[in-house]
Amino acid sequence: MRSSSLISVTPLLPVALLVLVAAGALVALLGGLGHGRAVVTACLRAALQLGVVSAVITWVIEVGVAVAGFILVMYGVAAYTAGRRVTRSARSAWWAGVPIAAGAAPVLAVLTVSGTVSTDGIVIIPVAGILLGGCLTATALSGRRALDELAQRRGEVEAALALGFMPRAAALEICRPAAAQALVPALDQTRTVGLVTLPGAFVGMLLGGASPIQAGVVQLVVLVALLAAEAATILVTVELVVRGRFGTA
Incomplete structure (x- = not known):
């Protein structure tokens, strides 16, 4: 058995x-x-x-207000953790909540409004957790990479300014390619799913009694949602970095 x-x-x-x-x-x-x-x-x-x-x-999971509160707590912890990874400034760290919300909230809204994901606590809490976790990692990696790149290549930023670039455009030209690498783990996970790994959502559905087809659909939704959320998160994080919201590296 x-x-x-x-x-x-x-x-x-x-x-x-x-x-x-x-x-x-x-x-x-x-x-x-x-x-x-x-x-x-x-x-x-x-x-x-x-x-x-x-x-x-x-x-x-039985109380609607408690479900919302639980998700907000997860969001707060994600913002705090990502902020600490990006900057040492406690005041600047809370800006990390902006890209995390910008990535997770719209994707979660699309999933729930379309009926793809139920609003029942037992469903919405783990889905929100997956999205927030992915956005946390994307914010921390892209923010840190962008700040490091700007610090190490400051001379190139100044050269771009000397050529007539506006400050935002000059900073983006230098740090955006490095920050974009934060999306690579999510891309690789999506590209290799089923060939290298069987992620948690797929395995969990199978163990819960779902058919392989049902498990595959759930995992596909999770991976696509994560890609969309993390892409938006990285975009907003880079924008905050070049606007100086996280300070300097």
Whole structure:
């Protein structure tokens, strides 16, 4: 009989997790990556946060106001996290909420208004989480790459200004190609789906009893939605960078 769960919960599960956490931390530490402690703290936070979410999610999905509040909390955490990755300035960091909202909100609106995605809490919360997570990563990567590029190639920006470029156009000419690379992971994931990986939405649908066709449709919607959201997010992030909203690198 086929198991209905991807992960088997056994007494050895905590041991396996501890071994993997220790291995990741040691590799980061001994390899000089500088994130040994961060690996441990990230895993501990993940365990704690997932435990809390698992405890409250049953109540949240039954109350409309709670669903909206939960999504807003996810949005706030995404904006804060992305902002910290882009800039050290606490005041400037909150600008990260603009590209995340610009990417996730319109896509989520299209999915719900068209009836593609149900507004039931059990559906809308994970879909919103997927979109916000993708936009978080896109904002952090594109913002950081754009700022770094402007800092390292400041002379080229000044040369463009000397040639008559307006400040915004000069900055865009230098940083936009580098920032656009933030879309590559989403592009690669979409191009190789089914050939290299079977993403979480597809596997989750199969384990939940859906047919492979249904699972494929759900995964396609998720991937296309993520591409659209992240493209919009990167565009807005670059615009904010060249307008100086995140400060300088």
